[in-house]
Amino acid sequence: MASYAYLFKYIIIGDTGVGKSCLLLQFTDNRFQPAHDLTIGVEFGARIVTVGQKRIKLQIWDTAGQESFRSITRSYYRGAAGALLVYDITRRDTFDHLATWLEDARKYSNANITIMLIGNKCDLEAKRAVSREEGESFARENGLFFIETSAKTAANVEEAFVHTAADIHDKIQAGVLDVTNESSGIKLGPTQPNLSSFPSGSAETVRGCC
Amino acid sequence: MVTTSSPPTGAIARPSRIIRQIRRRRRRSKALGKATAATIDPETTASNTPPMAETPHLTPSSRGAPQYYLTGSCSFHNLRVLARRNSTGFINSDSRKRIWSTLLLIDRIDVPRHQVSVLAHPDEAQLKLDVGRTHFPLAPYQQDQLTQITHTLLRRNSWLHYYQGLNDICTVFLLVLGPELAPAAAENASLIYFRDFMSHDFQNVHIFLGCIYTLIQQEDSALYELILETELPPYFATSWILTWFSHDLRDIQLASRLFDFFLTTNPLMPIYFATALVLHHRSALLALEREFPMLHQYLGKVAGNLDIPTINVLIAETYRLWRKHSARRLFKSGFHRYSCISTYPALEKWLIQRADDGDDVVRSDHGEHLDLANCLPDLAEPPPSLFDTGNGDPNDSTDTEKPTPSVKGGKNSCATHPLDRPANHYEQLTSTWPQPTSNDPSPGSMRRIWVQTVDRLRNFNLYYKPHYHSPQVSQQAIMAMAVYAAGALFLYLQSFPPI
Numbered sequence: 168m169a170s171y172a173y174l175f176k177y178i179i180i181g182d183t184g185v186g187k188s189c190l191l192l193q194f195t196d197n198r199f200q201p202a203h204d205l206t207i208g209v210e211f212g213a214r215i216v217t218v219g220q221k222r223i224k225l226q227i228w229d230t231a232g233q234e235s236f237r238s239i240t241r242s243y244y245r246g247a248a249g250a251l252l253v254y255d256i257t258r259r260d261t262f263d264h265l266a267t268w269l270e271d272a273r274k275y276s277n278a279n280i281t282i283m284l285i286g287n288k289c290d291l292e293a294k295r296a297v298s299r300e301e302g303e304s305f306a307r308e309n310g311l312f313f314i315e316t317s318a319k320t321a322a323n324v325e326e327a328f329v330h331t332a333a334d335i336h337d338k339i340q341a342g343v344l345d346v347t348n349e350s351s352g353i354k355l356g357p358t359q360p361n362l363s364s365f366p367s368g369s370a371e372t373v374r375g376c377c
Numbered sequence: 378m379v380t381t382s383s384p385p386t387g388a389i390a391r392p393s394r395i396i397r398q399i400r401r402r403r404r405r406s407k408a409l410g411k412a413t414a415a416t417i418d419p420e421t422t423a424s425n426t427p428p429m430a431e432t433p434h435l436t437p438s439s440r441g442a443p444q445y446y447l448t449g450s451c452s453f454h455n456l457r458v459l460a461r462r463n464s465t466g467f468i469n470s471d472s473r474k475r476i477w478s479t480l481l482l483i484d485r486i487d488v489p490r491h492q493v494s495v496l497a498h499p500d501e502a503q504l505k506l507d508v509g510r511t512h513f514p515l516a517p518y519q520q521d522q523l524t525q526i527t528h529t530l531l532r533r534n535s536w537l538h539y540y541q542g543l544n545d546i547c548t549v550f551l552l553v554l555g556p557e558l559a560p561a562a563a564e565n566a567s568l569i570y571f572r573d574f575m576s577h578d579f580q581n582v583h584i585f586l587g588c589i590y591t592l593i594q595q596e597d598s599a600l601y602e603l604i605l606e607t608e609l610p611p612y613f614a615t616s617w618i619l620t621w622f623s624h625d626l627r628d629i630q631l632a633s634r635l636f637d638f639f640l641t642t643n644p645l646m647p648i649y650f651a652t653a654l655v656l657h658h659r660s661a662l663l664a665l666e667r668e669f670p671m672l673h674q675y676l677g678k679v680a681g682n683l684d685i686p687t688i689n690v691l692i693a694e695t696y697r698l699w700r701k702h703s704a705r706r707l708f709k710s711g712f713h714r715y716s717c718i719s720t721y722p723a724l725e726k727w728l729i730q731r732a733d734d735g736d737d738v739v740r741s742d743h744g745e746h747l748d749l750a751n752c753l754p755d756l757a758e759p760p761p762s763l764f765d766t767g768n769g770d771p772n773d774s775t776d777t778e779k780p781t782p783s784v785k786g787g788k789n790s791c792a793t794h795p796l797d798r799p800a801n802h803y804e805q806l807t808s809t810w811p812q813p814t815s816n817d818p819s820p821g822s823m824r825r826i827w828v829q830t831v832d833r834l835r836n837f838n839l840y841y842k843p844h845y846h847s848p849q850v851s852q853q854a855i856m857a858m859a860v861y862a863a864g865a866l867f868l869y870l871q872s873f874p875p876i
Contacts, residue, residue, distance in 0.1 A: 207542045207619055207624050208616055209615070238583065239582070
């Protein structure tokens with residue numbers, strides 16, 4: 168088993184067809200499927216990223232976008248440390264629905280959740296229906312991070328996941344998030360981060376030395 | 378298997394009814410004994426285990442092994458045995474066309490499907506996004522056919538909501554039955570088997586999924602403990618139940634094999650099959666890291682690895698579970714009486730009754746008209762309009778104060794969803810709901826009940842608002858009103874000076 172310092176739980180939400188599953192597939196498998204299957208219910212993916220010299224395992228829940236499924240997907244908000252709220256820059260309605268998604272996220276997740284707003288399909292510049300500025304201002308007004316990505320070309324996909332992880336990591340360092348509380352969506356890895364003064368058992372320290 | 382395993386109907390089995398059932402079984406066993414004709418084509422099934430005629434009280438070891446021919450006559454009961462025992466189910470697309478049509482109560486020749494409301498269903502916008510994203514890939518012309526099928530289904534039954542996964546079910550019907558039969562099959566399958574999932578939320582889906590855990594709890598305490606310990610939600614099975622595994626299986630042959638089985642049985646059978654599938658992997662699950670994401674991930678892949686031999690093993694296991702854990706007992710209070718689980722026995726009884734009366738479910742000759750088509754006599758009538766209140770004429774829909782449905786509007790734009798109707802509307806409707814009477818088990822009456830049931834179901838979304846229908850609630854309401862009225866009258870009389 169690969170060692171890691173922390174485990175963060177993520178949830179990907181947003182309207183149907185915005186590319187949530189494609190983002191996850193691009194992030195975990197580095198590939199793109201033009202005709203991706205529908206997500207029925209909830210699917211799962213995991214990958215380890217490195218943030219500030221620390222290995223962090225991301226457990227990502229990819230949810231169905233159709234409204235009927237919300238009663239199912241809501242139960243996954245609770246234990247999430249990060250949420251990726253995705254819309255499609257070529258479909259105005261997916262942007263217009265962000266407010267209800269955000270309301271759900273605020274209501275059902277823990278208060279310190281880090282939310283990253285993602286405008287996906289930025290490779291389709293010609294079909295753009297939502298400007299970058301609009302996305303930025305929505306994110307600013309609601310205290311979200313913002314990034315435009317393309318699951319097809321892999322542009323910014325890595326960044327979206329890693330920036331979210333970095334913010335969660337900062338919150339841990341600042342003491343905002345409690346690593347011992349599992350409902351915060353964070354767990355200590357099997358290899359403890361550098362909490363003790365014994366460097367020997369920690370992969371973290373070894374990495375630091377190199 | 379047939380009568381003993383009836384699911385909960387809410388009705389109490391009376392002694393007289395039970396005696397009648399036993400008599401009927403005896404009659405059936407006699408009928409089967411002398412006239413079990415023919416189903417499977419001998420060439421295609423030479424290598425398969427020969428299917429047996431089996432009645433609820435014949436032991437599996439009594440091997441009469443009669444030859445079946447799909448071209449011959451076959452009762453519902455025999456179809457059931459065939460779907461369970463023959464490793465390839467109903468074998469091929471040709472026989473499936475006939476048998477599925479029969480099981481889904483459609484005439485294979487002339488069902489008028491073109492009389493569709495011109496009003497768009499609010500869910501069509503969603504559908505447009507999903508036709509290109511079916512699990513079994515479709516060519517562009519097939520995607521158009523799929524669009525047609527689902528539009529027909531939704532426009533003719535505007536109280537039904539589309540959910541993601543229905544496109545996969547319709548795809549199976551399209552690929553197996555072809556574009557002529559698929560619209561009717563998809564519609565009737567939705568009405569008979571999937572309508573519980575097609576309400577505005579997934580409340581019923583949660584109930585269905587919960588049943589899997591009820592069964593696991595009965596069957597395997599170690600596994601159940603693991604589930605409790607890891608707090609694994611049953612949502613790994615969402616797509617299994619919503620699409621009858623067609624969202625997960627590798628190819629259409631496997632999906633049709635499973636559909637063969639599910640179409641001959643109770644709508645709860647996919648739950649039992651899902652349970653059998655989980656139990657099949659119990660040792661692997663118990664060996665995994667005791668973390669719910671791991672379990673979810675593992676279970677998310679098991680349906681994709683199914684093949685025909687495993688499916689057959691699982692079907693046998695499913696039947697074992699079905700017999701051992703009676704749905705009637707386990708889920709007695711779980712399902713509303715207008716759930717498809719509760720209304721299915723009416724259809725089942727009717728189909729079995731035909732076999733009892735020596736009437737074949739499937740007719741061999743092409744020219745003969747299937748009687749079963751009469752089951753849905755209103756197919757030729759104009760469908761209820763989207764905002765029909767249920768008592769006016771269908772032309773009412775042009776009423777200006779009602780919102781005009783549009784393709785653009787999301788689900789929320791359907792302001793007058795049947796579930797949003799006032800409570801008394803439901804009271805009014807349910808008071809006339811047809812109920813099977815145990816004094817009148819004749820085929821005619823069963824048919825009448827089924828026809829009326831389907832007729833109503835087409836028009837009103839009447840299941841799963843239990844507090845609207847519950848007789849207890851209405852009785853309580855009446856009692857409360859009576860008490861208030863008496864109090865008010867008393868106070869009113871008190872206000873007059875004494876005589």
